[in-house]
Amino acid sequence: MRSPPDLQRVLDGLGDADCRRIIGELDEARTASEIADACDIHLSTVYRKLELLTGAGLVEERTRLRDGGHHTHEYEPAFESIQISLDGSQQFDISVVMRERTAAAQLTTIWTEIRETL
Numbered sequence: 001m002r003s004p005p006d007l008q009r010v011l012d013g014l015g016d017a018d019c020r021r022i023i024g025e026l027d028e029a030r031t032a033s034e035i036a037d038a039c040d041i042h043l044s045t046v047y048r049k050l051e052l053l054t055g056a057g058l059v060e061e062r063t064r065l066r067d068g069g070h071h072t073h074e075y076e077p078a079f080e081s082i083q084i085s086l087d088g089s090q091q092f093d094i095s096v097v098m099r100e101r102t103a104a105a106q107l108t109t110i111w112t113e114i115r116e117t118l
Contacts, residue, residue, distance in 0.1 A: 005057035013056040029076040
């Protein structure tokens with residue numbers, strides 16, 4: 001089970017124009033190169049922004065398995081919707097509706113974690 005995203009990290013991600021462009025292009029899982037091409041952002045910048053977005057819990061990274069053993073990473077949104085509000089005591093609150101994870105996505109995440117520990 002995923003923990004809810006941290007408010008400040010979400011705000012940092014959403015406050016960045018490049019991060020918003022990246023999220024806007026993730027209508028399907030894409031590699032960093034595909035994102036860089038679609039957003040017209042330098043690849044090294046895309047990797048930094050994806051790190052920010054995955055750290056904020058807004059984007060998920062998974063391994064795309066390919067024939068021949070040359071696997072690549074792909075990214076997709078981790079949420080359906082985000083609502084940021086100010087409550088009666090003037091405190092910010094965040095409500096995030098996370099995407100349902102398919103069995104295939106869960107297996108890919110497990111595989112990625114195992115590979116990272118080896």
